[in-house]
Amino acid sequence: MIIRNIFSRRYSRKIFVWVVCVVLTVGMLSGCEKKAPESNEIKIGVCCYDQYDTFLSQLIKCFEKCVEDGVNVEYVYASQSQITQNEQVEKLIAKGVDVLCVNLVDRTAPNTIIELAKKADVPIIFFNRELVEEDITQWPKLYYIGSDAFESGRMQGELAANMIRRESSKADKNGDGRIQYVVLEGEAGHQDAIVRTEYSVNTLIDEGVEVDKVGYAIANWNRAQAQTKMAQLIERNGDGIELVLANNDDMALGAVDAYNSAKISADERPLIFGIDGTDVGLEAVVNKTIMGTIYNDKEGQARAMYDLAMALAKGESVSSLNLEDGRYIRTHYEKVDAANVLQYIHK
Ligand code: BGC
Numbered sequence: 001m002i003i004r005n006i007f008s009r010r011y012s013r014k015i016f017v018w019v020v021c022v023v024l025t026v027g028m029l030s031g032c033e034k035k036a037p038e039s040n041e042i043k044i045g046v047c048c049y050d051q052y053d054t055f056l057s058q059l060i061k062c063f064e065k066c067v068e069d070g071v072n073v074e075y076v077y078a079s080q081s082q083i084t085q086n087e088q089v090e091k092l093i094a095k096g097v098d099v100l101c102v103n104l105v106d107r108t109a110p111n112t113i114i115e116l117a118k119k120a121d122v123p124i125i126f127f128n129r130e131l132v133e134e135d136i137t138q139w140p141k142l143y144y145i146g147s148d149a150f151e152s153g154r155m156q157g158e159l160a161a162n163m164i165r166r167e168s169s170k171a172d173k174n175g176d177g178r179i180q181y182v183v184l185e186g187e188a189g190h191q192d193a194i195v196r197t198e199y200s201v202n203t204l205i206d207e208g209v210e211v212d213k214v215g216y217a218i219a220n221w222n223r224a225q226a227q228t229k230m231a232q233l234i235e236r237n238g239d240g241i242e243l244v245l246a247n248n249d250d251m252a253l254g255a256v257d258a259y260n261s262a263k264i265s266a267d268e269r270p271l272i273f274g275i276d277g278t279d280v281g282l283e284a285v286v287n288k289t290i291m292g293t294i295y296n297d298k299e300g301q302a303r304a305m306y307d308l309a310m311a312l313a314k315g316e317s318v319s320s321l322n323l324e325d326g327r328y329i330r331t332h333y334e335k336v337d338a339a340n341v342l343q344y345i346h347k
Helices: 002-032 054-066 082-094 111-120 149-166 191-206 223-237 249-261 279-286 298-314
Strands: 043-048 072-077 099-102 124-127 142-147 179-185 211-218 243-246 271-273 292-296 328-331 333-337
Touching: 043 054, 043 082, 043 298, 054 072, 054 249, 054 298, 072 082, 082 099, 082 111, 099 111, 099 298, 111 124, 124 298, 142 149, 142 298, 149 191, 149 243, 149 271, 149 292, 149 333, 179 191, 179 223, 179 249, 191 211, 191 243, 211 223, 223 249, 243 249, 249 271, 249 279, 279 292, 279 333, 298 328
Parallel strands: 043 072, 043 099, 099 124, 124 142, 142 328, 179 211, 179 243, 243 271
Antiparallel strands: 292 333
8 A cells, every 4th residue: 555655756756847848849849939018118220320410419319218117129320331230131130130220331242131131020010211222122121111212302392482473573584484403412323312403403494494503513412512512513603603402401501601601692692492491491491591491201211110120020911011013111201491381380
């Protein structure tokens, strides 16, 4: 009897140990499966082409405001080097990001980044610097968020044409019935630069404004470069410039800086227009140093980028985000001039 009891106790202990082992093993195995992360363990990597771009800095601030508690976001800046950005992406993937948001340095060279992401199965949301269709269609987990560059060019042309019609004597300073204009263009090869210039000038012409192009300069979205280029254009053309069409606000402000340095009075200056509606751009519209800008909806882009990033990280459906062709989100622009600028300040 005693022997039987000892035997059955030993036997039941063995069964107990065996059951515990099975439970632990099953638990460990299921822990290896890639399950959808909880919100508090989501990691997002955000890569920007440069840390000194005014519009992008403001877009990133808007993104930061969207980030909820417990979501971990790492921001990196590539100082305009694609090689640096490729290395940054590699490191972020090694750190285990669930999704990447990438503002490419060279929008024609996304392949290394796409390969790295594909290998690790990390979706990428490209933003602001648009890759070509052949590249974005390489893999279903590639997305793009930006705005419609055609619209910004068209709107800038319309805004300028309206003001030229409304204040023709102020605009056509030499009274020849034509508007002599210069263009300050963004980075060569950037989708927004090429398209904005073309559509702005063509819209002006379609609106019936007769124009002469007296100068053109690439200033890479940059205020200081635009000031230098504008100073050269002023030197070459004197008071023969009646309109400045700048591809962004920073370059419009660079033109203002050049007129300030040349000590040319407000009455003798051309009409100057920008695009973006950055804080400094809007302030310049309020002060009437530039006549208008086209609001580039950074709040909308940041919100869309965050919502899409979270849905992808959690493995949820993205259908409620209304992606165009399953991968694109483009926000709309708005015209801003002295009449409506206050409603855009502190938006
Ligand atoms: C903005 C520019 C900015 C550029 C950077 C453009 O959409 O209008 O201000 O410098 O993007 O890629």
